[in-house]
Amino acid sequence: MHFLWPYFKRGETMTAHIYKNKKPIIFFLAPAFAFIIIFLYYPFIQNIINSFQEISGLGSSAKGWADPWYSNYVKLVKDENMWIALKNTLIMLLVTVFGQVGIALLLSILTDRISHGAKFFRVVYFFPIVISATALGLLFNLIFLYDKGMINQLREIFGATELVDFKSKAYALITMMIPVMWQYVGFYFIILVTGLNNISTELYEAAAIDGATPFQQVKFISLPLLQNVISTCVILAVTGSLKVFDLPWTMFPKGLPNGETWLTGTYMYYQVFNANNVDYSSAIAVVIVILGVILSKLVNSIFKEKEF
Amino acid sequence: MKKLLALLLSLTMVVSMAACTKKEDPATNNNNNSSNNNSGATATTAPTAAPKKVTLNVTTTYAGNDGNAQNYQDAVAAWEKASGNKVNDSSSTSDETFKARVLADFETGSEPDVLFFFNGVDSNSFVQAGKVVSIDEIRQSYPDYASNMKDGMLGASPADGKNYSVPVNGYWEGMFVNKEVCKAAGVEIPDANTTWDQFLETCQKIKDAGYAPIAVSLATVPHYWFEFAIYNYTSSTTHSKLPGSASDAQGQAWVNGLNDIKMLYEKGYFPENTLTGTDDETVQLFIDNKAAFLIDGSWKVGGIEGLTSNIENFTVTYIPGKNQRKTTDIIGGLSSGYYITKKAWDDPDKRAAAVEFITYMTSDEMVSKFANVSATALKNGSSVDESQLSNLAKDGLALVKGATGMTGAVQDLIPTECRVPVFDGMPNLVTGKSDITESVQSVLDLIAAQ
Numbered sequence: 097m098h099f100l101w102p103y104f105k106r107g108e109t110m111t112a113h114i115y116k117n118k119k120p121i122i123f124f125l126a127p128a129f130a131f132i133i134i135f136l137y138y139p140f141i142q143n144i145i146n147s148f149q150e151i152s153g154l155g156s157s158a159k160g161w162a163d164p165w166y167s168n169y170v171k172l173v174k175d176e177n178m179w180i181a182l183k184n185t186l187i188m189l190l191v192t193v194f195g196q197v198g199i200a201l202l203l204s205i206l207t208d209r210i211s212h213g214a215k216f217f218r219v220v221y222f223f224p225i226v227i228s229a230t231a232l233g234l235l236f237n238l239i240f241l242y243d244k245g246m247i248n249q250l251r252e253i254f255g256a257t258e259l260v261d262f263k264s265k266a267y268a269l270i271t272m273m274i275p276v277m278w279q280y281v282g283f284y285f286i287i288l289v290t291g292l293n294n295i296s297t298e299l300y301e302a303a304a305i306d307g308a309t310p311f312q313q314v315k316f317i318s319l320p321l322l323q324n325v326i327s328t329c330v331i332l333a334v335t336g337s338l339k340v341f342d343l344p345w346t347m348f349p350k351g352l353p354n355g356e357t358w359l360t361g362t363y364m365y366y367q368v369f370n371a372n373n374v375d376y377s378s379a380i381a382v383v384i385v386i387l388g389v390i391l392s393k394l395v396n397s398i399f400k401e402k403e404f
Numbered sequence: 405m406k407k408l409l410a411l412l413l414s415l416t417m418v419v420s421m422a423a424c425t426k427k428e429d430p431a432t433n434n435n436n437n438s439s440n441n442n443s444g445a446t447a448t449t450a451p452t453a454a455p456k457k458v459t460l461n462v463t464t465t466y467a468g469n470d471g472n473a474q475n476y477q478d479a480v481a482a483w484e485k486a487s488g489n490k491v492n493d494s495s496s497t498s499d500e501t502f503k504a505r506v507l508a509d510f511e512t513g514s515e516p517d518v519l520f521f522f523n524g525v526d527s528n529s530f531v532q533a534g535k536v537v538s539i540d541e542i543r544q545s546y547p548d549y550a551s552n553m554k555d556g557m558l559g560a561s562p563a564d565g566k567n568y569s570v571p572v573n574g575y576w577e578g579m580f581v582n583k584e585v586c587k588a589a590g591v592e593i594p595d596a597n598t599t600w601d602q603f604l605e606t607c608q609k610i611k612d613a614g615y616a617p618i619a620v621s622l623a624t625v626p627h628y629w630f631e632f633a634i635y636n637y638t639s640s641t642t643h644s645k646l647p648g649s650a651s652d653a654q655g656q657a658w659v660n661g662l663n664d665i666k667m668l669y670e671k672g673y674f675p676e677n678t679l680t681g682t683d684d685e686t687v688q689l690f691i692d693n694k695a696a697f698l699i700d701g702s703w704k705v706g707g708i709e710g711l712t713s714n715i716e717n718f719t720v721t722y723i724p725g726k727n728q729r730k731t732t733d734i735i736g737g738l739s740s741g742y743y744i745t746k747k748a749w750d751d752p753d754k755r756a757a758a759v760e761f762i763t764y765m766t767s768d769e770m771v772s773k774f775a776n777v778s779a780t781a782l783k784n785g786s787s788v789d790e791s792q793l794s795n796l797a798k799d800g801l802a803l804v805k806g807a808t809g810m811t812g813a814v815q816d817l818i819p820t821e822c823r824v825p826v827f828d829g830m831p832n833l834v835t836g837k838s839d840i841t842e843s844v845q846s847v848l849d850l851i852a853a854q
Contacts, residue, residue, distance in 0.1 A: 370504050
């Protein structure tokens, strides 16, 4: 580490000096800062510029400014698929908040109240997280398969004579959202279980002595003390729902059927890699970012953290 | 503790700096030397020193249900063993996603070293960008390269008329038939004399008997029906031409053809999940005696052989025609071949390996094995032992022999991204969500914009 010597006087220790003089800290932070500028902020700004340009292919340079320069945004407003994608994304948001966090909360409270087998349930509920989304997509494809799918086979056992196409317009959204919801329940479950573990057992014991029922203990002790953790989970769920891509794309590529299952993420990907509309997909990306910022702010204002 | 923290910070910085430093790649050095050498020489010779063992990145369409998927894997394994080189294979089923992925790889500079890809307009972008090496250039260093092939049949690029790829197996497209379903529905198997109207009657009878008449995934692979539906309004001499607009004669042929697909959908001749299932799923319906007909290419012969334990239950016949197109007019040709990318060519070690790999994969013996019942560009012709063929494969040979006309696929003239309104949009066309004439015009406008 001889390159640090210019910063030290003879006999002075590095450890003491490093906190007084901020220059070395800046020196150490610079590579990571440069990295994030080059690989995150520069592409982000370039993406905004691209959305006002005309770009025919991925990797090819822009032909110039779009005519008019805001034409991609006009197209976006008129694009029926984009509205479907936005609608589905908002539905996905509600599903993640109420489905993922809600179910996780219920499971964590139930698990917290059992004396034996809590560890087993933690592992069981967390397990889907370690499976890749693509593998899960293929798994659920087989479960919902039209011919010889698991559910249709079970229906046949119980006497059904007609096969149900779970990817048809009537069921597509539910079929897409159930696996997404199922996949992340374990993630929030673990966070909430950790939060519950931090609540002192003395509180429950005192409440029990005072005659509180288990339901009252949950309502008046667990939930209020978990509010900050729940708030974190909801923020993670909201931002996560805007980024959902891999599992829906595996199960419903190209928004099938008839573009009914587009999400903002899948529609943006499709426009880049299938339709070669790089400029238009950049505009969609900008909308996704704006949507993310607005929703995060909204959730932050609703779930203000409490000091206990 | 503070010392430890300082040490950690230092290490973090060193690692960050190391990560940001460009490692000098010996291959890059070689590239520079090689390109310098090339620029000064009019004709180079194949390197005489033993090349290093390399890992070749290869992508092909020999995957999934392709009849040659297993042949390809066996051939790759044999070549790896013989040459000592490795193949990093990223082959995938031939669909729009595969094409888009390969083209995007070229555009982002992450193209493979060797690819087996289409030689029609799909290849225009990387040919025009100079990202693949022409056969003439390869022959300057390797004079015997593809010398076992007829140059006129290699499949010249529409971009500049030069040969870039070495074909293996040609193709034909026909209608595969599940005999058991036809028998159960009490219908005759369509033949060379079956007309379009008779075919519709047959489909209705099959539907009434509780089977899906036609196995197709309009959601993912509407290609074959697109081709033949239009072919029914053109002829073998006029089919492979792009319309000027949706309203001219050729454009109207497209509109009428697509309207026929819509009619088939509305009559319920496609499977229930045609708008939601993948090609694999609908093919499986055909294999499982739940659908009667399947339009596909010659590569499906091997695919069906691999999927069923009763190959005698399947045959292949002509797709019933109407108007100027005779039922026996088919679609076929040599539409794909092996390319060497410029990236691999500029790497001396990979250059030799790529040439060796393609030479191996396009030898007379290998081409005969892959081509089986389809056409080849071999000077000596392919040697197929008919006694080893299944009845389905023999039916395929008979189909080609009995053809009265053959044309290439018109979709080969449409760049992948321009097909979106009618290919990805097919579910919308058949359900009436999109207007057919407008969608055809959109395709033509996208082509014109390029």
